Amino acid sequence: MPQQKAVVIGAGIAGIATAIRLAIKGYQVEVFEANSYPGGKLSEIEQNGYRFDAGPSLFTMPQYVDELFTLAGKNPRDYFSYDQLDIVCNYFYEDGTRLSAYASTQQFAKEIEDKTGEAAxxxxxxxxxxxxxxxxxxxxxxxxxxxxxxxxxxxxxxxxxxxxxxxxxxxxxxxxxxxxxxxxxxxxxxxxxxxxxxxxxxxxxxxxxxxxHLEHHFGAYFPHGGMYSITQSLVKLAEELGVKFTYNSTVNEIVVDSKRVKGIKTKDELIAADTIVSNMDVWFTYKKLLGKHPALHPQKTLSQQRSSSALIFYWGIKKTFPELDLHNIFFSADYLAEFDHIWKKQTLYHDPTVYINISSKLKANDAPEGCENWFVMINVPSNNGQNWDNLIAEARAYILSKLSRLLDEDISKLVETESILDPRSIESKTSSYKGSIYGTSSNNRFAAFLRHANQSSKIKGLHFCGGSVHPGGGIPLCLLSAKITADMIE
Incomplete structure (x- = not known):
């Protein structure tokens, strides 16, 4: 019997993991990626001597990464290593309160009791x-x-x-x-x-x-090479298993005949396939790649509320801050008002909650000596036609003012290099509809049951993985989506 051919559309973390699992099952696998690099949101940025992990910065449930190497008969530590964090995150409040979320439940509870009076x-x-x-x-x-x-x-x-x-x-x-x-x-x-x-x-x-529970039972970790090393190690494993990665290759169409996949079309050719797995956002999969087959679209699913997006500033900071750690949160003084602005008003609040990730705290060569690489993120609505240029300028001023006040330092004078990622560029770089990072939101109590399935009920041979389908977004859930999807494919 000839070897079955599987095509994976998109080299995000779920697409890579699905390719690995299918290769282990004996499939001939080719991954088509529109960008020149793998990883999707889990990529990296380098500028002026600073390195930044571009997207996900919190690493939990490392066993789901290790499992892929074990399934292939490899030792995960030959490819990928990580250390558990003693402090998951530092929290800063407007009233001057500072909390450290220790990985240890007992320490964390005692910290909260000591700092807030809340019973451990x-x-x-x-x-x-x-x-x-x-x-x-x-x-x-x-x-x-x-x-x-x-x-x-x-x-x-x-x-x-x-x-x-x-x-x-x-x-x-x-x-x-x-x-x-x-x-x-x-x-x-x-x-x-x-x-x-x-x-x-x-x-x-x-x-x-x-x-x-994922943080305080299973723990939070930092990969030795930064978050992007997760992508690099899995791509290496996939290639050793015979998976072919074709970069700078945009898929234009999923070819369907008699409600069964036949292959894909790129700019250059038609590639036949027995099985197709889309790691692209399910909205774009249907609207762009299956645009010729509107009758096969799950219209109700595609009309669901999207998740929030993010506005990220990648700042090279020419100073070190001992009070900051790998993960840091500076809370808004009015959380309800912040979320009302994001979800109801579809705009930004003047006092946003600010997350700062500084990988150079644990990987010193991510920043020049005496400097730090700040990944500065706020939650924002998905792209619904807002004037993002104006909103970005406003947000930058809000963030600098807030951080300068709470750290007692004029941060604006310390920024020596900057890149920006906003909902528009998130959509264009990662095919995430409206720049929503996690596909659909979980604001509905039935959201877990309403996510798109990992296989099509109308098109035989078509499967889905990644953050826009079951079970959801984030590294652990994307890796689980790969497992569910690969297990469905005979």
Whole structure:
């Protein structure tokens, strides 16, 4: 029997992982990537002696990366290494409060009690609830397809369904956190986890309180070569397994005949394939690559609310700040107003919450000596035609003013190099519709069930992976989407 040919559209982290899994299953695999580099959002930027990880900066659940090497019979440490963080993140508040989120639950709880007066037991109980939500949802709703009958015929699925009230889907995240904690600063800290998948804690279900468990049980890590080394190591593995990567090659069409995939069209040729996996945002997959087949589009799914986007400044800072660590959050004084501006007004708030990632804290050669590489990000709405040039200028002024005040230093005088990524460029560089980072939002309590499936119900041989489909965005979920997708392909 001749070897089956699989084409993967897009070399994002999920596309690379799917290619690896299909190669291990015996497929001939070719990955087509429009950019000149792999990784999608998980790429890097170099400028004037500074190196920045361009996109995802928090690394959790490293076992999902290790698993790919183990499946291929390789030692993960021969390709990729990482260290666990003792402090996950530093938090800065407008009232002068500073908190360190220690990886250790006991240390973290004590830190919160010492700094805010919130009982340590409240933190421990909240994280125990986070663990329970994970235990109910993980093996059933994150590691398997929700769109196949056999998933719901398994005993562990039935058992989880009986425990569904425990995942707290009927309350918003903010209401649940307000019930758990008395101190507004602690509520705000735990509300922040909604932004991990581009959602609003005042709308999203409290089920998202599963996320803290990933940090405080499994831990947060830093790859020795920076986040981009995840991409590099997986591409190396894929190539060793015979996967072919074709860069600077935009796919223009998925060829379908009698509701079955036949291949893809690029500018130069028609490539036949038995199986096609799209790592492109599902919206663009249908609207651009399957534009000739509107009757096959899942219109209801494609009209769902998009996740938020991001505005990122990559700043080379000619000074070091001992009070900052790898991950740092400077909170808005009015979180509700900030999210109302993002979601209801579709614009920016004058006092945004600012995230700063500084990889040179752990990888010194990412910045010149005596300097730091600041990845400075705020959450923003997806692109709906706003005047982004004006908004970027306003946001830059807001951020510099806020950081200068809270760090007691004029940050504007320290910026010696700058690049900017906004919703428009996120869309153009990563084919993320409207620049939404996580596909659809999770502001609906049924969002987990409404994401697009990992295979088409109307086109045989067409599959999907990545942050715009089940189970969602972020590195761990993208890697799980690759697992679910590859397991579906016989």
């Amino acid at each position: 037991s409240a933190v421990i109980n909240h994280l125990a609830n986070s663990r329970d939500i994970y235990d109910i949802t993980n093996h059933v709703f994150l590691e398997r397809s929700l769109h196949r009958l056999q998933t719901f015929l398994r005993w562990d699925t039935v058992r989880s369904i009986f425990r569904l009230p425990q995942i707290d889907a009927m309350r918003t995240m903010h209401k649940a956190n307000s019930a758990s904690f008395k101190d507004a600063r602690v509520v705000q800290l735990f509300d922040r986890y909604a932004t991990y998948n581009g959602s609003d804690p005042y709308q999203a279900p409290a089920t998202l309180n599963v996320i803290p």
